[in-house]
Amino acid sequence: MPDSLTPAAAGPAVLDADAARALVASYAKPSPMAVAKDIGRIDRHLRRYIEMSPFCCVATADADGRQDVTPRGDPPGSFKVFGEHTVAIPDRPGNNRLDTLKNLLVNSQIGLVFLLPGMDETARVNGIGRLSVDAALLESMAVEGRAPKCAIVVEVREAYLHCAKAFRRSKLWDPATQIDRRSLPSLAGMIRDQVGLSEEAARQAEDRIEKAYRETLWAPTN
Template identity: 45%
Template sequence: MQIENESQLRELYGYATGRAKDKLLYSLEPHAINFINHAPFLVLSTSSKEGKQDASPRGGHPGFVKVMNEKEIVIPDAKGNNRVDSISNIVETGTIGLLFLIPGIDETLRVNGTAYLSTDKAYLNLFTAEQNPPKACIVIRVEELFLHCAKAFMRSKLWDKNTQINRDDFPTIGQMLKDQLGSKETPESRDAMMKRYKKDL
């Protein structure tokens, strides 16, 4: 049966109770700030006016996301491929969802809110030490946040080195793109890709 409405959904799942219900917060507090300050990686989710969804990885040294106050955080828009999928959505709708990850920690921090793109020097100056300083920053107004439990990471064993595959047994992105695009060019090697990427870090 296809679930088509809220009542069917609740009949199947019920409602959150206890800590699952009560953990929702509306501004950053010391533990959330500490989590963000230690996170070198996040997934940024956005949506266009037409409802087209996008999820984009963002990374840097721990603390690359700046906490301005209990309601505002700033993410540098690091040098990329100029597709600007995520920031186009932000310009269109001003909504955002963030999932912060810390290597070795199975819990995650989820933050939802509104966002805009800014070239204000007050924000850009926060990132002048970067190898490639950003052209713009994503400024987020925090509306809600909560810690997410460890079960997904426990199931996946994401941080367990024993579950890591041999990279040589997995196709390079160069090979995958060659196949997907039907290109006749020799695929870029992993070493060449890494050297090219390092220039843009």
């Protein structure tokens, strides 16, 4: 087996392609239920879960396959379900990197994982993502009178409920596992160290971030 290991720079050794294929082939076959649970559509259970969810993670990739995963949070009811094969999520104000939107321009594949606070099972949806500025849709997503600039409409290709093992292992919802926020620097403080900001620039960034949290959760300042 050592011949099949390729050392990673300053990290653990990794398998070469043949060894990796052999490893994957060594896993047990999925149970019939694990295969069958992908129903490829939004049924009443998935619909209720998505419509109750306040949080999802969105995975996209660019034309070269470089991937991005971004969190999206909204009041319950903001994620919309239209029939069995269409889901829509609002695009709220952010940092204007637009990683998700730019990726969808060149690669329409998208994956969503919806979460419900306190529930260990998740809902997974994969499909084709497109951008929409449909006025009725955006108005239905308005919060505090502010509609998103656009929405991501997903044509559902895969849809299923995911078991609770990851959340049981991580104890994500257990208050006893919550960290003391003071154990890490502020966001601006960490970015200061990463990009070499001065103390004054970091302080100004901190002020801008806190102002954005207070005033522009639902609409950009420009």
